[in-house]
Amino acid sequence: MDDAAPLSADRRDVLLGAALLGGALAIGYRPGAALAADAATPELTPWLLISPDDTVTLRLPCPEFGNGAMTQQAQAVVEELACDWAKVKIEFASTNRDLVNFGVYSPVPAAAAFFGGRSTISFRTIALQQVGAQARERLKTAAAAQWSVPVTEITAADSVLTHAPTGRTLRYGEVAAKAATVSLTSQPVIKRPNQWTFLGKVPVGKVNNAEIVTGQLQYGIDVRVPGMVYAALLQSPVHGGRLKSYDAKAVMGMPGVLAVVTVDPDEARGVAAMSAAPLGYAMTAPRAAVAVIADHSWQARKALDVLPVEWEDGHGAQWKSTQQLYDHAIKALDSDDNVRIEKLTGDVSNIAKASKVVEGIYLTPWCEQAPLEPLNGTALVTAEKVEVWHPAQNSQQGHWVASDESGMSPDRVFFHQTYVGGAFGRRLESDDVRMVVAVAKRFMGRPVHLIWSREEMTRQGKYRPMVAAKLTASLDETTGLPTAIIARQAARGHYPRFADTAYFMGPIPNVRVDARELPSVHVTPGPYRGPGYNSYVFMQETFIDECAVAAGIDPLEYRLKLLANFPNPGWTKSLNAAAKGAGWGRKLPKGMGQGIAIGAWGLNGSPKAGTCVATVATVEVSKKGVIKVHQLDVAFDCGRVMNRDSVANLIEGGSMFGLNMAMNEEMTVENGRMVEGNFDTYPMLRMADCPKINVYFEGLSDTDKYAEMGEPPVAPVGPAVGNAIFSATGKRLRRTPFRTQDVSWS
Amino acid sequence: MALTFKINGQTHEVDADPTTPLLWILRDHLGFTGTKFGCGIAQCGACTVHLDGTAARSCQVAASDAAGLEITTIEGLSPDGSHPLQKAWVDLNVPQCGYCQAGMIMAAAAMLKATPKPTDADIDTYVDNLCRCGTYQRIRAAIHQAAGQAPAAPKKAKA
Known part of the structure; x- marks a missing residue:
């Protein structure tokens, strides 16, 4: 979250070297098995695909929760790629792939800053420009080979490659497959801010505006997974309290009710594997909770409302008034x-x-952050893997917390970032991810979609x-x-x-x-x-x-x-x-x-x-x-x-x-x-x-x-x-x- | 029990408790997730839909009361995002997180049907949904633009 001092010219070069040699941007990189690419649309890099119809798909690590981060990241790529802005589509980069492919989406050691934080921070802009520049040069190289002309005679603009001496042109989509096989011999030099022609020069709207105004953008609460069940949550009304008793039998006969499960803050948690949770786990401690799982969320809510529950309030009850x-x-x-x-x-x-x-x-x-999308998330826990679909503020933090809560090895955790209906810090530490997984692990084999009521979220704040x-x-x-x-x-x-x-x-x-x-x-x-x-x-x-x-x-x-x-x-x-x-x-x-x-x-x-x-x-x-x-x-x-x-x-x-x-x-x-x-x-x-x-x-x-x-x-x-x-x-x-x-x- | 809904011109059959709020029928049973859950007590307006052309907060409408009415959700406001409000929203780059915006647009669309040239006071009254990102100034401007009105004169302090 913190700002960083602007990088000096020397520092830029160091970072470029690191990105080139150590990370995913390494030239000649071949995609791993984690995400098999469509044969017609091979990956140029794990960050970037170009389809035959010129659609550019970007996989970007920094999530979007209203600040325009996805748009900003895409702009930095397009500055160098010189493609048509209208043909850009964005996806979220996979934290699992980042892990198993050795930091493929976090070319700077401060990985936390890549899957969260500020979109304009210098090292991010540099890395994204690098993604765009590499792709552009490989497209140019592929076109040069096709025309048997020197690559230096080719220019790239608006998703079209032009051989100026002869006037021949090729669309990006026509050479993308060939470009994916091209290896560059050196890292392209990226533009300095005073050379930019797109970033800060061409005004663009938010990339998701059309989906937002038609109701198509998928937030965490909109996730629908086959076989999904719904859960409603009640936590100790005094922060730090414990569950004393509850009577599941009282609600098990109600329509749609499948299970009543509990979350115990005192149970042993964690995995033996080394952890790279960017923000650690201390702030993600779960609260004592009971949840009702049902076929539909309204059924779960109604059953929870009548579930007999008693709490041990703990030491917080000493405070009688504000x-x-x-x-x-x-x-x-x-x-x-x-x-x-x-x-x-x-x-x-x-x-x-x-x-x-x-x-x-x-x-x-x-004060309560009160993002308009209530806390929620969806998790599927099986013996082999954990999948989470979640509106996180830092998906890497969410990934590691899901591993910690489930005990699943982090390489078997698949964290699917969604769009986020406001965050304001509430979704940063991922205590919400922990709660979703804590409930889902008590109902293994089915994806559990947990929604906090507004009241539950407001009173169980951080x-x-x-x-x-x-x-x-x-x-x-x-x-x-x-x-x-x-x-x-x-x-x-x-x-x-x-x-x-x-x-x-x-x-x-x-x-x-x-x-x-x-x-x-x-x-x-x-x-x-x-x-x-x-x-x-x-x-x-x-x-x-x-x-x-x-x-x-x-x-x-x-x-x-x-x-x-x-x-x-x-x-x-x-x-x-x-x-x-x-x-x-x-x-x-x-x-x-x-x-x-x-x-x-x-x-x-x-x-x-x-x-x-x-x-x-x-x-x-x-x-x-x-x-x-x-x-x-x-x-x-x-x-x-x-x-x-x-x-x-x-x-x-x-x-x-x-x-x-x-x-x-x-x-x-x-x-x-x-x-x-x-x-x-x-x-x-x-x-x-x-x-x-x-x-x-x-x-x-x-x-x-x-x-x-x-x-x-x-x-x-x-x-x-x-x-x-x-x-x-x-x-x-x-x-x-x-x-x-x-x-x-x- | 079996309930029949007419949503965006299509008929849908749902087997559900008739007291289920329309919001959850739309979202959980039928997959119209553009209508959002925000508060559950008709305070925020994220769940705004049209019932027979009038704006309603669907978290407070029982399924049995909505059956038989013409229900319009954000997915049915226009076939392709071409409603003047949707175009103005994109043109003025209104959204931040975007979560409230479908409800805002539905509230504004119902208002414009009854009041094609709204005043600022009309907008204050009929589009009183909640936007935690604070995009109100742009929402107001977008409504005026969609209504074909010149940009509203800046509200001057009474000095």
């Missing part, structure tokens, strides 16, 4: 027991003695963790800027990114960031869209606003002053572009206000890495306290973009995601159980709530990176809206969600 948990976290901020220092620069010991000190306590609650923080800063008497800051945090399952902001990389000279875990909290944490980042930017950017107010300086000007000497100009460019678009500083009627915020995803300690996003919110608050967000103006710097419209779409959507998080989202706890179960109690913004969202490209710095775009827009929205609410009402919101707080004014 407030009790919030108080626990806030109280922990004052203790230094088991504290972990995340960043220490300069000296913060004199902070309390300063003449001007700003301090605030902030809290962000548990949430954006609840985080409490106390921020303290001393302000310079002359400039009003912070001279020192202490950031104290408490959470269970904290994602340590709090220190990852420009402010702490020089602009504030004295910094201490620390963190403490809350081990007695039982609510299970997990990744989210912008893990960690989505919490800390809210806290920091609200706090910086409070510092600006204390210093009596305009919030935009304050940030610009603070970042004046920061070595990455993208931050100030983005702030200025968003502010300009929003008409920052214009006179607004009473009850309206503007707020600004900025954050960056993927810095990883390096000022020039990652993507920063600045957002200005224009907000109206009625006297009764009803909040209406009229407009979001967003500017950003990811370096350069390859797919402008896709970037705009991700910023629009990411802004809505961030807005929902700030306005609406909060999972609460009662007697250890998660309360909210569905969209009636966990509300989502809809069409009528959608502000005008303006996206500006003027923040781009044109530096040599194509940094991530899915997660960065999420975080600055909340603090921008909160700061706008302060501007409109004078009420400072230090926690989310806003909808539960009183912002009325008179």
